[in-house]
Amino acid sequence: MKKEVLFIFLYIFSLQVTSQQLTFELEENPSTIKYNVNKEDIEIHLNEKGIINFKISKPQFFGISTENYRVIYLEPLFDLRIKGKSLNDSISFEGIGAIENNYLISKRKIIDSLNKELDFFTLKSLSKDDFYTRILKFRNLFFENLNNFSFDSKIFKTLETKSINLEIARRVLFYQGRKKEVSKEILEKFPIEITNPFYKINLNDTEALALEDFRYEDFLSKYFDRKVKKYYHQGLGTDYNQEVQSYASKNISDEQVLNSFLFSYSWQLIKYLPKKDVYFDTFINLSKNENHKKIISKLYLSFSEVSKGKQSPDFMLTDNQGNILSLKNFKGKITYIDIWATWCKPCLADYPKMEELHKKYGDQINIVSIGYLDSKDRWSEFIEAHKPKWTQLFFLPKSQEFFDKYTVTGVPRYILLDSEGKIISASAPPPSSIEKTLKERL
Incomplete structure (x- = not known):
C-alpha cells in the first residue's frame, strides 16, 4: 500500500x-x-x-x-x-452518499473551466458586459448540472444552491474590486443576483456553516468590510479590522453564526496581520465559544516562537536544478521569502510585482519564492514557462517544521529576515507594499 x-x-x-x-x-x-x-x-x-x-x-x-x-x-x-x-x-x-459526491466531481469540472476562462490575466482585460455575460453563463451551467441529479439527501440541494451562489458572488466581488462602477445599462441587462452579490444577504444562515473552507463566513467578512468602509475614518482611535469584528457582533443575531464568523475572521487577522494583540483581545471579549477561544489563544501564543528579532527556523528545500538549499545560503543580505502555489490566484496576481521588486532590489536583497501545497510538476512547468530570475525553491517534507512554526496554512505568505537570518516580520507585507520596509532597512 x-x-x-x-x-x-x-x-x-x-x-x-x-x-x-x-x-x-x-x-x-x-x-x-x-x-x-x-x-x-x-x-x-x-x-x-x-x-x-x-x-x-x-x-x-x-x-x-x-x-x-x-x-x-x-x-x-x-x-x-x-x-x-x-x-x-x-x-x-x-x-x-455516492450521488451527492459524484455530482461534486462534475461540479469540479465546471469550476476548472471557469478558472480557465476567467483567470486573473483575462479578467484584467474583460469589459463589464463580457464579464457579466460569462459569469451568467457559468451560473446557468452550475444550476443545470445541479438539476440533472436526484439526490438521496434532503438538504444537499439546498446547501449546494447556497454554495453555487457564494461561488458566483466571490467571482463578482473580485471583479468589482477592480471595475468598481456598475453602469445603469449593466444593471438593466443582467439579473440583480449577478450584479449585486449582497442581494438578499442572510446574516444568520446556520445551514451555510456546513460549507467547506469557511466559505459563508468569508462572504460575510466582505459584506461587513463594505459596511464599515462607509463610516470608518483614520484617527478614530480604533483599528479598521477591529471595527469589522465589533460591527459583526452588533449585526449577527444568531450566536452560532456570530461565533463562527468571529473565529474565522479573527484567525485570519491574528495569523497574517500585525496588531495581533488588538485582534486577540477583541475576539476574546466578543466570542462566546470556549473551544474557539482555546484555539485562537494557542495560535496567538505560537507567534512568540517566530516573533521579531528571533532567529528564524531553518529549512532544507530543493531548487529547480535539484540543489538542496537552506537559509544559511542566504545570510549576508536581507531575505524576502514568498510562499506561493501555482493554483493560487492572489499569488499569480503578485507575480508582476515580484518581477518589479527583483529589478529594483535584486542586487541588494535575497528574494526567495517557495512552492508549497502544490504539485511539483505544475511548479516546474510554471518556472520553465516564466523563467523568473530570483531563487525558486520547492517544498520537501523534511522541512515541514519550518512551515509549521510559521503556521503557514495558506498562500500567499511573506516572511522578511535580516542579514543574519533573524526575523523582521513573520507576516511581511506583499510585494506591492514591501518597499517602504525595505528602504528603512537598506
Missing part, C-alpha cells in the same frame, strides 16, 4: 455526534489522513480494510488537499466508498 499523508480540511459544527464511516477502496490507498477541525490538525490512520470513522453531527462538506483539491460531502449515516487508482487520479463513489 502506497504511504501518503493527506491533509483534509474538515470544518465541524457539532451538536449530537454520530459515527460516520468512509471507506477507501483505491489501488493506492493513503495510510494516514490529517484532517483539520476548526484550524487544528488531527491525524487518523486507515485500518487494514481502508476504513476511517469520523464523528459528525450535521451534513457538512470537507476538502482533501492532495495534488488535486477535492470536496467530499458527508451526512450522519452515510456509508461512502471511494473507488479508483489513487486520490491524485480519477475517482468515483459508491454506497450511500
Whole structure:
C-alpha cells in the first residue's frame, strides 16, 4: 500500500455526534489522513480494510488537499466508498452518499473551466458586459448540472444552491474590486443576483456553516468590510479590522453564526496581520465559544516562537536544478521569502510585482519564492514557462517544521529576515507594499 499523508480540511459544527464511516477502496490507498477541525490538525490512520470513522453531527462538506483539491460531502449515516487508482487520479463513489459526491466531481469540472476562462490575466482585460455575460453563463451551467441529479439527501440541494451562489458572488466581488462602477445599462441587462452579490444577504444562515473552507463566513467578512468602509475614518482611535469584528457582533443575531464568523475572521487577522494583540483581545471579549477561544489563544501564543528579532527556523528545500538549499545560503543580505502555489490566484496576481521588486532590489536583497501545497510538476512547468530570475525553491517534507512554526496554512505568505537570518516580520507585507520596509532597512 502506497504511504501518503493527506491533509483534509474538515470544518465541524457539532451538536449530537454520530459515527460516520468512509471507506477507501483505491489501488493506492493513503495510510494516514490529517484532517483539520476548526484550524487544528488531527491525524487518523486507515485500518487494514481502508476504513476511517469520523464523528459528525450535521451534513457538512470537507476538502482533501492532495495534488488535486477535492470536496467530499458527508451526512450522519452515510456509508461512502471511494473507488479508483489513487486520490491524485480519477475517482468515483459508491454506497450511500455516492450521488451527492459524484455530482461534486462534475461540479469540479465546471469550476476548472471557469478558472480557465476567467483567470486573473483575462479578467484584467474583460469589459463589464463580457464579464457579466460569462459569469451568467457559468451560473446557468452550475444550476443545470445541479438539476440533472436526484439526490438521496434532503438538504444537499439546498446547501449546494447556497454554495453555487457564494461561488458566483466571490467571482463578482473580485471583479468589482477592480471595475468598481456598475453602469445603469449593466444593471438593466443582467439579473440583480449577478450584479449585486449582497442581494438578499442572510446574516444568520446556520445551514451555510456546513460549507467547506469557511466559505459563508468569508462572504460575510466582505459584506461587513463594505459596511464599515462607509463610516470608518483614520484617527478614530480604533483599528479598521477591529471595527469589522465589533460591527459583526452588533449585526449577527444568531450566536452560532456570530461565533463562527468571529473565529474565522479573527484567525485570519491574528495569523497574517500585525496588531495581533488588538485582534486577540477583541475576539476574546466578543466570542462566546470556549473551544474557539482555546484555539485562537494557542495560535496567538505560537507567534512568540517566530516573533521579531528571533532567529528564524531553518529549512532544507530543493531548487529547480535539484540543489538542496537552506537559509544559511542566504545570510549576508536581507531575505524576502514568498510562499506561493501555482493554483493560487492572489499569488499569480503578485507575480508582476515580484518581477518589479527583483529589478529594483535584486542586487541588494535575497528574494526567495517557495512552492508549497502544490504539485511539483505544475511548479516546474510554471518556472520553465516564466523563467523568473530570483531563487525558486520547492517544498520537501523534511522541512515541514519550518512551515509549521510559521503556521503557514495558506498562500500567499511573506516572511522578511535580516542579514543574519533573524526575523523582521513573520507576516511581511506583499510585494506591492514591501518597499517602504525595505528602504528603512537598506
